[in-house]
Amino acid sequence: MQNSLLQDKKVAIIGGGPVGLTTARLLQMKGVAVTVYERDLNEQARISGGTLDIHKATGQKTLAHAGLIDALFEQSRPVGMCVADVTGKVLLQMKPDKSKPEVDRPVLRKILYNSLAPGTVAWNTPVTGLKKHGNVFQIVAPDDSVHVADVVIIADGGRSKARQSITDELPEETGTFVIQGEIAHFKQDCPVVFALTGESNLACVQDRKTIFLQNRSDGSLCYYVSFRRSKQWLQEHSFDFSDKASVLAFLDTLFAAWSPIYRELFKATSSFNGFPLRVFQPQLQKQHGFENATVVGDAAHVMTPFGGMGVNMGLKDAFTLTENLTGHRFTTIADAIADYERQMVAYAKPVQEATSQADDRIHHTAAHALFNMKKRITINVLKVINWAAIFFLMLTVGVFWGLYLSLSRSYQLLSLSVLIDVGKILVANLAMPMRFIAMTAIALMGTSIYLQTDKKSKWFYFSIAGILCLIIPLVLTVAIEVPVNNQILSWTPLTAPANWETFRNKWQIVNVLRVIFALMSFGFFTAGVVKPFHKELVV
Numbered sequence: 001m002q003n004s005l006l007q008d009k010k011v012a013i014i015g016g017g018p019v020g021l022t023t024a025r026l027l028q029m030k031g032v033a034v035t036v037y038e039r040d041l042n043e044q045a046r047i048s049g050g051t052l053d054i055h056k057a058t059g060q061k062t063l064a065h066a067g068l069i070d071a072l073f074e075q076s077r078p079v080g081m082c083v084a085d086v087t088g089k090v091l092l093q094m095k096p097d098k099s100k101p102e103v104d105r106p107v108l109r110k111i112l113y114n115s116l117a118p119g120t121v122a123w124n125t126p127v128t129g130l131k132k133h134g135n136v137f138q139i140v141a142p143d144d145s146v147h148v149a150d151v152v153i154i155a156d157g158g159r160s161k162a163r164q165s166i167t168d169e170l171p172e173e174t175g176t177f178v179i180q181g182e183i184a185h186f187k188q189d190c191p192v193v194f195a196l197t198g199e200s201n202l203a204c205v206q207d208r209k210t211i212f213l214q215n216r217s218d219g220s221l222c223y224y225v226s227f228r229r230s231k232q233w234l235q236e237h238s239f240d241f242s243d244k245a246s247v248l249a250f251l252d253t254l255f256a257a258w259s260p261i262y263r264e265l266f267k268a269t270s271s272f273n274g275f276p277l278r279v280f281q282p283q284l285q286k287q288h289g290f291e292n293a294t295v296v297g298d299a300a301h302v303m304t305p306f307g308g309m310g311v312n313m314g315l316k317d318a319f320t321l322t323e324n325l326t327g328h329r330f331t332t333i334a335d336a337i338a339d340y341e342r343q344m345v346a347y348a349k350p351v352q353e354a355t356s357q358a359d360d361r362i363h364h365t366a367a368h369a370l371f372n373m374k375k376r377i378t379i380n381v382l383k384v385i386n387w388a389a390i391f392f393l394m395l396t397v398g399v400f401w402g403l404y405l406s407l408s409r410s411y412q413l414l415s416l417s418v419l420i421d422v423g424k425i426l427v428a429n430l431a432m433p434m435r436f437i438a439m440t441a442i443a444l445m446g447t448s449i450y451l452q453t454d455k456k457s458k459w460f461y462f463s464i465a466g467i468l469c470l471i472i473p474l475v476l477t478v479a480i481e482v483p484v485n486n487q488i489l490s491w492t493p494l495t496a497p498a499n500w501e502t503f504r505n506k507w508q509i510v511n512v513l514r515v516i517f518a519l520m521s522f523g524f525f526t527a528g529v530v531k532p533f534h535k536e537l538v539v
């Protein structure tokens with residue numbers, strides 16, 4: 001046992017999805033006694049849903065700590081993505097992204113399950129709630145079997161039952177409904193759509209609706225259709241997903257204006273499922289006495305799937321919580337859990353909000369296509385402006401830097417008459433072009449900053465630092481250098497003041513300062529624009 005907080009304590013995890021199993025693995029690696037209660041019959045139970053792409057900074061980081069990153073890369077694959085329109089025309093084809101492998105849900109479960117000690121998962125145990133007896137939790141199952149634990153981690157997904165035992169807060173309806181279809185043999189059963197996508201996934205987002213196709217590694221396909229309806233409509237309409245004909249009729253009507261190729265998908269579907277999209281607010285108010293219980297994954301912050309962030313946030317929860325519980329930073333389990341919950345709200349809430357905004361744009365405003373078009377235009381304009389700004393900044397910085405490197409650092413070697421001549425030549429050559437080049441650089445940098453879409457990111461502040469560092473040398477030039485230049489221009493070797501060397505030294509100091517700030521400007525602004533190591537949230 002490498003930690004003291006969970007020494008001799010029993011931890012129960014409710015739900016053996018990717019987040020619950022990962023949490024169990026991370027705790028078990030630290031010698032913690034942990035049991036996962038899972039409602040599925042056994043490890044071979046069918047898992048519904050498409051593939052999951054595991055992101056580097058969140059999901060992959062956690063799996064690396066769990067010692068499972070190699071298994072993930074061996075058993076997953078990068079998948080391309082095409083974007084099509086309602087006519088079935090492919091608008092965009094993205095190559096597979098090797099850094100974000102797509103893994104089939106059953107494969108991920110197998111990787112995680114096999115990493116656990118035998119007997120860790122209590123299969124066929126659908127938990128109905130939690131009770132508190134003194135300091136101990138009782139995990140309630142329908143067969144009246146008795147399970148107790150000192151710490152409970154709720155990981156039973158977006159329709160969590162166990163969450164209701166620790167908080168009165170209810171999920172919020174988004175009004176968006178998803179119908180999920182399964183196709184056993186994509187290539188054979190849907191040749192026309194397969195010809196369009198091949199092994200790539202496909203997204204069509206238009207007309208306040210979406211169709212997302214996800215290829216699985218076994219040749220099967222899972223697709224999602226989403227649309228939005230009023231709460232009243234959703235209450236009044238209940239789908240019977242075993243009645244394939246009625247679901248087909250609904251989809252055919254919903255997509256009547258779309259290309260018939262999409263209806264090929266519906267016809268080839270072997271089974272349907274469907275559910276309304278809901279969100280759980282991550283900042284939950286727990287009932288008194290449940291300080292040693294917490295939530296992770298979808299049970300903590302189920303979000304809309306527009307962005308593919310759900311499982312990645314959940315894996316980040318698993319890492320953050322287990323680090324708190326098994327590290328040595330906290331004196332009580334309750335403190336470790338409270339700190340995890342604070343961190344979780346801070347990182348999961350903005351992501352949840354971004355996915356909800358994407359959901360709104362797609363299904364509600366009807367302006368999604370227009371929004372996307374405007375966003376694409378802004379991004380393209382921004383790219384041009386960014387590179388133009390870097391180009392003009394480079395020219396400006398190059399003058400300061402080149403002048404210092406080639407000449408100004410050796411001014412003290414020049415005689416007074418040579419210095420006067422050099423000064424006159426420099427002013428004559430540089431005054432006008434530098435006004436144009438530097439002002440253009442500032443204007444382009446300012447426009448780039450104004451157009452940047454993510455004004456909360458650290459890269460935005462890099463760009464701001466870049467422009468400020470360029471303004472400083474320009475101010476130095478105008479406030480100190482130009483008056484000195486004007487003095488020198490009025491001199492001859494005979495009329496120069498006795499303290500002309502003081503002027504020269506001032507000139508030299510300004511040159512050095514200008515070079516330092518100009519180089520900093522170039523570094524900051526280029527980093528702010530190029531954003532090294534930055535991953536976009538795709539929604």
Ligand SMILES: Cc1cc2nc3c(=O)[nH]c(=O)nc-3n(C[C@H](O)[C@H](O)[C@H](O)COP(=O)(O)OP(=O)(O)OC[C@H]3O[C@@H](n4cnc5c(N)ncnc54)[C@H](O)[C@@H]3O)c2cc1C
Pocket residue numbers: 014015016017018019020037038039040049051052053125126127128155156157158160161162178224296297298299305307308309310311312314
């Ligand atoms: C349409 C759709 C598409 C998505 N696409 C993506 C995507 O591309 N990328 C991505 O990152 N995320 C995606 N997500 C989200 C992703 O599926 C979830 O974020 C992720 O599965 C959460 O993992 P989890 O372990 O918290 O919950 P789950 O995967 O839901 O696992 C919960 C587990 O708890 C078990 N369980 C449930 N109730 C009980 C009970 N009462 N007792 C015992 N066990 C119980 C379940 O059987 C299950 O094994 C998508 C979600 C949806 C709805």
